[in-house]
Amino acid sequence: MSAISLRNVRKRYGKNDIIHGVDLEIEAGEFIVILGPSGCGKSTLLRMIAGLEEISGGEIAIGDRVVNKLEPRERGCAMVFQNYALYPHMTVAANIGYSLKVAGVPKAERDERVQKVAQSVGLGDYLDRRPAALSGGQRQRVAMARAMVREPKVFLFDEPFSNLDAKLRVAMRAEVRRLHRQLGVTSIFVTHDQVEAMTLADRLVIMNGGHVEQVGRPADIYDRPVSRFVADFIGSPAMNLLEGTFDENGHFVHGAGGRIAVSSLNGQRVPGRKIVLGIRPESVRRTNEATEGAIPGVVDYVEELGSARLIHADVAGSRLVALDTEGRELASGTPIHLTLDDALHAFSIEDGKRIDVHAPVNKTHTGDTQ
Amino acid sequence: MSAISLRNVRKRYGKNDIIHGVDLEIEAGEFIVILGPSGCGKSTLLRMIAGLEEISGGEIAIGDRVVNKLEPRERGCAMVFQNYALYPHMTVAANIGYSLKVAGVPKAERDERVQKVAQSVGLGDYLDRRPAALSGGQRQRVAMARAMVREPKVFLFDEPFSNLDAKLRVAMRAEVRRLHRQLGVTSIFVTHDQVEAMTLADRLVIMNGGHVEQVGRPADIYDRPVSRFVADFIGSPAMNLLEGTFDENGHFVHGAGGRIAVSSLNGQRVPGRKIVLGIRPESVRRTNEATEGAIPGVVDYVEELGSARLIHADVAGSRLVALDTEGRELASGTPIHLTLDDALHAFSIEDGKRIDVHAPVNKTHTGDTQ
Amino acid sequence: MERRAYYRNRVLPWLLVAPQLLLVLVFFYWPTSQALYWAFTLEQPWGGGNEWVGFDNFSAVFSDSRYWATVVRSAVYGVSATAISMVIALTLALFVDRGLRGTKLFQSVFIWPYALAAPVVGVAFRFILSPEAGMVGAVNLVWPGIWDPATNGTHALIMVIICHAWLSIGYNFVFFLAGLQMIPRSISEAGAMDGARPARRMLDLQLPLIAPTTFFLLIMNIISTFTDSFALIDTMTEGGPIGSTEVMVYKIYENGFKGLDYSGAAAQSIVLMLIVIALTFVQFKWVERRIHYA
């Protein structure tokens, strides 16, 4: 039995279908991240689970109970809101303890539990402050403590870090991870930041326009995106996506006649067939000489990242981005040669679906768990 | 003659000194990025150049004119604001053309110029819309077009991308770069996003608490941060910074007695001397066997980035983060061994200043400009 | 909230405020300073002359038991009209804010009283609450004398208070609704997630969060009971019976304009003005310190 099941869940606002039937089984203790572009329905889905939004169709079950008709308070979920939604007029302690107070927990017990939770998120010294007197990170922690104190069956997070600055986001990420390890509560976390998603998720749910595009472990999704959308969405810098056809030699022809020798994709290289070829920037390598099969190009510009740089190159009228960890100081206009490793992805040009052959296209894992 | 000179520029609000004397020479056509944490005075400095803020001390010259006493409109600067600051009640065309209208440019010429600029930023089809009916990226472009239409001598940008989502930021970055290449106008760009700063800047100005900490090309700053502050601030994932001392063998002792053999830093390894040792995550490599000099540690957790992963390891009580592009699936608690390459940084524990020996500590460039 | 972006100009700001300053000086400060002068003199009604009497007018006012009765009455009037009106308006606003289907209709009607002038409402309520006609007349037929604002001072005061309260429901409602709608929705949702039912959320979350609005309205209402009660009382009771609906403003008008005691009235005006200024200062300190959400 799953901790949470969504069965063909739909949402309609007036005449607009927002969620088009989502199916999802979440195991107890899992950390699920829902990722997708703005407006794709992530929050709506989360809020339907929370009970803040009516369900227009399908069924949501938490544990073995269908909760469609239950009020938020009856579902055993706790939620951390995007802008924290702290009660501005209550102290930190009162904010955290409010749900207990509503539930009629006696004051002594309440104080004790609030104290304990506050300690565990490092807010022990701030219990008497108002939210306005806290920093962004501290407010974030109050929101978290408020969710934790009820010992809910499910944690729901709606872009909880989106108002924090970069440094703080990294720190809060670690905090959420630590808490999840410590409490082991089933969690659903909505974000549109893919680094956040990749680093936090046990399983990732990629949404697009009210559909679930792909569900899987972050690495699997990165390695085998099921669609052009996912391929483009996951990974930073983004995957190079070239539209083109195959010639009679099975070479991929793109842009203004550029040719790429493709070793994988056996059986798919039908001459004249149009596809989208996907190559991750880290699969594009720069060679100094024009070796056999190397693709010639011209540097457009280079973005310095410090530890590496992104070479934006013009390759026969197409743009190819390479992640280069070695060289430096490539002036714009410099001719270069690029080779591709065999981790190529191909997508249908019509529906954007992944085109797969039996041979796996992902890299060989060195996966040493010792 | 510089395009813009700041000479001992100071700013005081009431009794508070905000900018403590900034000197900076900016060449014509340069793209300068000012980077620093929130509240360090970046915006204030920019606004003093724009003429929106009075200068409490020192001198600002644009071209050969000291502009301290000039009104904003007389300085020939254009500015792009953080939240765009578009006129909500005007159409895109009116927004872009407003400065021309104020300047009394005849309607026909105005329309033509607006049209041209709008085309160049891809807003040709949106001229009749109101800002409210535009997406974030489009608004951003309107703000840019508004700045461009006046053909100013200097562009000023105050965190223009901070309200955009990640994908859009990348796209807008490319756009700004393209525009700068195309127009060649001296630009000053304020941000606290270091990727933005690194990838855009000809020269980077790192500010901290009203001071300029370091000025230089992005790669130089990455490779030779002049202070612990800069080292920590520049680079993502951030540099590992370990506090410790040297033992009689010249080994660096940190945490609960962990020892690191340090080959560089000759002459600085005085036994008992306390320093901060800085190691970039990409300089930490994982080896499978305990080779000579390898540092033993235990995996705390791994953050999957897709193309690589960050191994957070416990090393004798200190935390060391390694950027790993090879292995995968390292369970928490797995013992590992780490080696460091020789790109080490050292900083004084007292004032955070870089401690340098004559030998350069940066990697050998392969810098093949062919 | 401090602004950062200002214009610098020596003349322009003064030109901009000139029209209003001029109007205010001519139509407010000049007359008011004249009244101030009268407060320290005995002014002949026909303006033939006056005599400096120092604080005599004030001591006369303060030693008059009827004046103190008026002060107490004003306080009762102010507090109860304010309380009744605000409670009703707040209740309506809280329920309207739930945004159920059809709420818009209710909402627009609840604003109506705002459009009405005190004299119109006074006339209408005088008719409605008239002991021998209208609506309440029926009640008097059954229990004679149970309602008689014409002779019973308490009834008369109640009548005026009810009318004043009704009249300000619209204004209060609009501000309460505005205040409620400024509370981020997510705070109510957080409350729901924390297990609080709607009624509980009203009490625990919404009420405290509109405290600044409430306070603002409290002061505005009390000031309005000082300043706006005139037309109402003048059309409904003219201060009677036996002065039992005479509040401070009305007494000033009655003593000054009708009783031709300009000096005594001027002294009372000054007392009233000081009270209102004090209230406004308190209020101002609060308006500027609204709660900031998140």
Next chain:
Amino acid sequence: ATSGEARTKFEFWYGLSGDLSERIQDMCKTFNDSQADYEIVCVSQETYENNLQNTIAAFRAQKHPTVTQISDGGTLDLMLSGAYVPVRELMEKNGYQIDWKNYFSGIASYYSSPSGELLSMPFNSSTAMIYYNTDALKAVGFEGLPKTWSEVETVARAMKAKGYECPVAFDPTGVWQWFEQFSAIHNQPIATKGNGYEGLDAEVTFNKTKFVDQLTWIKKMYDEGLFVHKSKAVGETANDAFVNAKCQITSSSIADHGTFGKQAKEGMHWDVSMLPLLDGFTRTNSLVGGASLWTLKGKSEEEYKGAAAFYAFLAKPEQAEWWSTVTGYIPVTNSGFEAMKAKGFYDKAPYKGRELAIASLTATPPTEYTRGVRLGNFNAIRKEIANAMQEVVFNNKPVQQALDEAAARSNEILRRFEKTYQGKALN
């Protein structure tokens, strides 16, 4: 009328409303039509009180009318104002010969300075009367009209017993009829110093006169339901109640005689009589009521000429007769009255009974207490007395206490007035 250009315009503010106001407008029109030199603009200020207040405000602003109508009670306020031109002087200057002796002595004494100079132009004079519904009187078998308050009590009781809800309409704000005129016809003082005629330092004395007993009696009548409260505040005035036959007896000005005639319910019979007396008293003359016309200072000679012409117009016998006909106001001159009497004006309905007003006014020559009232800010004092009557009737305050308090407050008003006009004397 001829073209407006050449005519001198001047304003006349008055304090009457309703039917009486319309009559004044008629009168103004007649005046304007009667000559080509002046145009009078007549503006109603609704009530005497309002008119006094607005006139003062306007005078202070130098935007006052040339002529204003001030009621009996406001006379001293005007006398001390120094804001008027005495009417005798005005008329003399403009060459009008008026026989001032011809005016009823009660009227002259009310509006004259101590030296006997008539200050304002007598215009609408009245006195208080009592009106009876004769149908009701007949129903209880009372012959004629009650002449004493004890008779009134008897018939009221009988009416009540007959099922009349409201025998006597009582408006406690009617200080003029219930208190002032009561005091006059019983020769009771209102204030010392001859009701204030002899100095600004007069003090009221109404808490020590027969009025105390009278108010006690009123209270008794009210408690028994024989007097019924009728006023603007209850939505029905005493006069309304009387013309609607809801109340059978009311006390009011003779001025209302005309209005009652027009408004009385169809088929209703009524009559008017002099105010009743207490047993054992003989009648002294009642006070002249209504108002007179004051000419204000600060106007042009032309306007004064206009005002004088207007006064002369009012003094014309046919004009005075018209005015007395369409209202209930009395003719203000002996000759006017005699002429009308001779014409048989008072012999038949609807004017029959109005002569009683003059009989009341001239019952005796004016005494120290019946020549008028000369108290400063008398409107405010009236209000105190009205309050006292209401306190007694509605709130059961002991009569003596209520009147003592009212007297104390009234004296404060007088002292304040005295101080305000320090150094000024009646002259």
Next chain:
Amino acid sequence: MIERSPLFDYITYGVMILGLVIIVMPFWIVFVGASLSLPEVSRVPMALWPSDHLWENLTKAWTRADLGPKLINTLIVATCVTIGKITIAAFTAFSIVFFNYRSRMVVFWLIFITLMLPLEVRIVPTYSIAANALQPFQSILDWLGITGLVETVSGIRIAMNWNLLNSYSGLILPLVATATGTFLYRQFFMTVPDELVEASKMDGSGPMRFFFDVLIPLSRTNMLALATIMFVSSWNQYLWPLLVTTDRPNYGTVMMELKSLIPAQNGMPEWNVTMAGALIVMLPPLLVVAFMQRWFVRGLISKDK
């Protein structure tokens, strides 16, 4: 709406309907009263259902109080006051909010304090000002001795006089000088982001251009809200018109005429006509509020939900 609690929904509707009754009842009674005949309106208890004399009573009230010209007068006055107020207040608030000069808070308080002393309590001195609005200047000149000086030098006596009684200016000007509008504008102007000011500075526009090109168009909603408030309050003015207007036929306003419809001494208790008059008099502001309420409410809320 967060949860679907049918019970609570019923309560909500219950309360709102109760509120509706409280609010609408007086309107209804006025309406019903206005439709009754004299005997019907005098009957106790009064009917709760309208009768068929509405038109008759409306006509009576209309002619008796001469409402036609009075409505036009009131409309002229209310419109001018409204326009005057929103214009003058906008200038003042602009000066106070967007210029940084030392005395701006003094100016603000000078204006704000005028909210605190109602006209009723300074009626007599205000009246004499209305009689000569230039009196303060005359007095200042007299006091400074300038009048005397000029008179001795040139023989001309300075006598400034501007009478406002019985004129539209008298009905309008004193009402234009209030602080409410300034206060509301100030509140709104303070929410205008600094960046907008700065953007326009960078675009080269000076303060007045900013005011007309940016601030005024942005304040449209607030101006509508303000206009509603101002229109209603000036329409409903009572005591001031009563005082400055002695020439009722030409300058009377509806509110003062209404009082003359109240059954007076010596009059019939024609409450039905009074109610009909009230109906006519209250209709225009009611329509304005009903029509403008969308902007009215929005203009007072600075932030959206």
